[in-house]
Amino acid sequence: xxxxxxxxxxxxxxxxxxxxxxxxxxxxxxxxxxxxxxxxxxxxxxxxxxxxxxxxxxxxxxxxxxxxxxxxxxxxxxxxxxxxxxxxxxxxxxxxxxxxxxxxxxxxxxxxxxxxxxxxxxxxxxxxxxxxxxxxxxxxxxxxxxxxxxxxxxxxxxxxxxxxxxxxxxxxxxxxxxxxxxxxxxxxxxxxxxxxxxxxxxxxxxxxxxxxxxxxxxxx
Numbered sequence: 001x002x003x004x005x006x007x008x009x010x011x012x013x014x015x016x017x018x019x020x021x022x023x024x025x026x027x028x029x030x031x032x033x034x035x036x037x038x039x040x041x042x043x044x045x046x047x048x049x050x051x052x053x054x055x056x057x058x059x060x061x062x063x064x065x066x067x068x069x070x071x072x073x074x075x076x077x078x079x080x081x082x083x084x085x086x087x088x089x090x091x092x093x094x095x096x097x098x099x100x101x102x103x104x105x106x107x108x109x110x111x112x113x114x115x116x117x118x119x120x121x122x123x124x125x126x127x128x129x130x131x132x133x134x135x136x137x138x139x140x141x142x143x144x145x146x147x148x149x150x151x152x153x154x155x156x157x158x159x160x161x162x163x164x165x166x167x168x169x170x171x172x173x174x175x176x177x178x179x180x181x182x183x184x185x186x187x188x189x190x191x192x193x194x195x196x197x198x199x200x201x202x203x204x205x206x207x208x209x210x211x212x213x214x215x216x217x218x219x220x
Contacts, residue, residue, distance in 0.1 A: 002038075002151055003031040003064065007095045008104075008128040009152065009165055015108065015119030023159050025088070030155045030206050032068045032090035033083070037199050041069055044080060044202055052076070052083045064094040080205060096120040136169040139181055147196055150189035154203035157182045 010024050011017055017024050033052070036042045041060070044050035054076045060066035068089055075083055083089070099105045104127055105120040122128070135153065138145035156162040162182060163175050170178045186203045 001031075001035045001062075001064070001098075002148060003028055003035055003090050003095050004099055005131050005148065006031040006152060006155060007092065007099070008122070008131065009156070010161075011120070013122040013125060015105075015121050018161070018165055023161060025090075025092075026084055027155050027159050027161070028090035028092060028095070029084045029086060030158065031151075032064065033080075034151050034155075034199055034202065036065060036068060036072070037202065038195055039065060040195060041065070042072060043198055044205075046201075050080050050202070050205060052078055052080055064091060064098060067091050067094060080202070084206075093117075132166070132169055135166060138185065139166075139169060139173075139178075145185050145189060147189060147199055150185050151199060151203055153182045154186045154206050157186075158206045 006027055009018075010027060033042065037044075039060075041054070041056050043053050043055055045053060052072065052075065054069070054072055057069065057073050060069055068091070071086060071089055072083070075086065096105060096107075099120065100107060104124050105122050107118040108121040109119065131152070134143075134146070135149055137143040138149040138153070153162065153166075156165055157179065163170065163178060166178075173181060186200070189200045189203065
């Protein structure tokens with residue numbers, strides 16, 4: 001899922017975040033919203049400032065998506081910039097649990113002198129390496145970008161973290177060139193079915209208006 005991919009990009013192999021926790025939280029929320037859209041559980045209204053509509057509140061087999069969906073049920077019709085700031089909408093512990101079950105990470109020592117949360121230490125870096133290789137190829141036109149590539153790039157750009165998190169993948173593009181390239185990919189990404197088109201539309205909104213302004217304070 002996109003939230004698993006983004007988690008690996010936003011954390012170091014020792015489990016420490018690449019960015020401040022607020023940025024990471026908003027980014028993970030955006031990723032789980034994309035996952036729910038791909039699962040056909042939510043959609044966005046066709047507005048400049050879209051609202052999030054819950055389409056299906058039925059049972060969900062994935063614990064991560066089920067937890068997010070339960071929170072969204074109470075926010076039906078709220079604007080995207082407000083929804084993306086919901087505290088712990090994407091439960092990062094459930095993300096790391098799923099990665100641990102797959103053998104990608106394992107829980108290590110607790111931070112903050114043994115009083116903090118257990119860190120999820122990467123066991124198999126191959127998955128993140130594959131994600132980064134795919135993003136680099138998409139950025140430099142070496143392959144047709146997939147919806148997942150464009151969504152991850154859009155979220156990172158919206159957080160203003162793409163130059164930091166993807167420094168090697170973006171090279172030799174400078175900051176301005178990288179921003180323009182990601183914008184182009186978001187506006188010209190493959191869409192496929194109606195769900196794909198909806199996610200592509202959200203990518204453009206997330207990248208240009210939502211995540212960073214949302215940090216300052218979203219509206220309902």
